[in-house]
Amino acid sequence: MSLAQLSKDEGGRVLSIRAADVALAQRLLAMGFLPGAQLRIVQVAPFGDPITVELNGWRVSLRRSDAASVDIARV
Amino acid sequence: MAAPDGRAPVVAVAGNPNTGKSTLFNRLTGGSQRVGNFGGVTVEKKEGALRLDGIDAVAVDLPGTYSLAAASPDEQVVLDVLTGRSEGTPRPDAVVCVVDATNLGRNLFLVSQIGETGLPIVVALNMSDEAERKGIRIDAAKLSSRVGVPVVPTVATEGRGLEALRGAIASALNDRPKFAVVPWPESMEEVCRSVRAKAGGVLTEAEVHRLMFDIGSDLPRRIGWLGAEPALREARETLKLRGMDPVSFEATERYRHLEGLLEGMSTRPVTARARRGYAVDRFLTHRFWGLLVFGAIMFVVFSSIYWLAKPLMEGVVALFGLLGGWAGAALAGTPMLQSLVVDGVIAGVSGVLVFLPQILVLFFFIALLEDTGYMARAAFLMDKVFSWCGLNGKSFVPMLSSFACAVPAIIGTRSIEDPKARLATILISPLMSCSARLPVYVLMIGAFIEPTYGPVWAGVALFAMHLLGLVVAIPVAFVINRFLLRTRPLPFVLEMPPYRRPGVRDVGLKMYRNAMEFVVRAGTVILAFAILIWALTFFPRTEAEGVSESEARAAQLEHSYLGRFGKAVQPAFEPAGFDWKLTVSVLASFPAREVVVTTLGIIYNVGEAEDSDSLLRERLAAASWPDGRKVYTPWVALAVMVFFALCLQCGSTVAVMARESGWRWAAFAFVYMTGLAWIGAVAVYQVGAGLAA
16 A cells, blocks of 8 residues: 555555656655655645655655655554 | 865855754854855855854855755755856865754765765754754764764754864865765676766766766756766666666665664654654644634734835835935936936835835745744645645745735745746736735726725725736646646655744844845846836926926826837727826836826826825816717726736836746746736726627
């Protein structure tokens, strides 16, 4: 499943980044969305998108369409 | 130590966003800052004098980035400067890498990439107090010996650690310490060497790494390497065959290397304490309370720009009025010089400085919103509303400000990182109904709507005029985004920093820098416009004898180049129901729309009587075509208002747009808005004529 499918307060572990958009994939990798990284959705914007993810103790928000390229396993 | 060619050593300040990099830069350079753009791009460049022990260096603040991937203009600039390819900026002699001590791993990713450029590095371990509060303790000395470069703990907001940092920079200029770079496998380096050979040896090792990893990099085009595409494709294929995925290999390998370096360097954060900086987020990004607070904050921002700046602006106008009166009296003997100085120069300078209060107020709030971390939340809350038409959550503040005035708003778009969203925001901002349009609405509604239809419809008309620009802006943004800005938008991946207390010094410097830049760069163009328009209304002279002063002024305007031009183009405005007097007034208000009421006053020979407002309304109501039809019907009044609502009649806005996005886009905005205004005015008038027939 992908990060986009998680609901608020749910967590997961990154399996891989699917490189549909290489620039996006590289940006996410550079920010630490590496295989094995633990993450959790801490906020969902009022209109349902974007979402804020907690990762390695810091927070980043991204659109669900971009989050769809992060493959995760639910934890 | 001086650089080899004798110039002062250049020290670049680099780092991730939200690391307190700007605060540190402000502390290091004091008030001695110069602002400009990096060569060839609209990325802000800040420079300042950096006094080290016995060395006078220059510090250059680089934009905050997470990597050197060169996917955004900011990243491109950082890479260019560090590799000595940025026009007008010498290659730095050392780099201060500002890292957030609470998030060491992610921050060192960039430092490690910078290390590969071979430049000497000093790490400023900033926010070390925040890290301690979170329970993270870092052994700076041990870390320093592991990574091979000095690591200096700092708290930029309080100025702690700065002396040690200055000392470390001074020694680094001599010792040239190198960061412990990733030991790339030989199977990869071999591919890199062959790429480098194919490129003809113009690339450094660091640049070859960037070329290999950054798919879609602009580097080959800029160094004029035509054969880059096939060579790189082949190299990446080889990497893949050898088990190294070109997309992910750099990141995974680099992070693995950093993990090794950081082993045992710091204690883990106490999770409960680490979340403290985010506690209010539950409330501030809540679907109901979050939006309510957002609305309230934006209301305060807007009303401050509108009301707080107003008395200051009136003060500027009054002051220059006094100055003009004094200069006018002093130069009474030489009428032409008197008119040039009073109506051209003094009015022009006043027309520049009048924007300062709004710019200062807007940047006070932008600095506050950015430095507290709220701007990121505003972008998060509003993204869904704005992104579909190519704007950005951060477009909200500039768009709101442009209901007061587009000039500060366009400068305020500097807070939008995505160049595409920023340009789209700049291009639609002038459509918002600014306060300078109000006098036109008030005049037309007061003269032709309210007397016939009553105060309710007058209110509706006024509201509709304010809504019109916004309603038109959305499809315009969509079209611009879809068909004109072909470049790919940046992905929206935005860090939500913990909430922090902003520093007074940083807020003040941001206000000062932006105000100064406006005065120096845009102000000169605005002044030139003002003098040009003065000349077009002053020449050629006509000498009317035996008439009143106001009649002489009306005759002069009709006789001037502007008046002649207005009469010549009147047929183009005929379909909108404009006669030549209205056409001249519309043209005269292209440099600044608020002068239309004054121009109409001159052209209808109203003079400066106390009841000039009601007199002008009477004259307008009485104006008629040669065949006796009235010029002004409610439909013509509506057409005039629609024209003013949609038209870019503001030289200052055009000058600022040109400054922020280039003359081509400024010209485009001028043309599309004038076109829309004409179409709107003609449509309204023709519909009205059709209904009346």
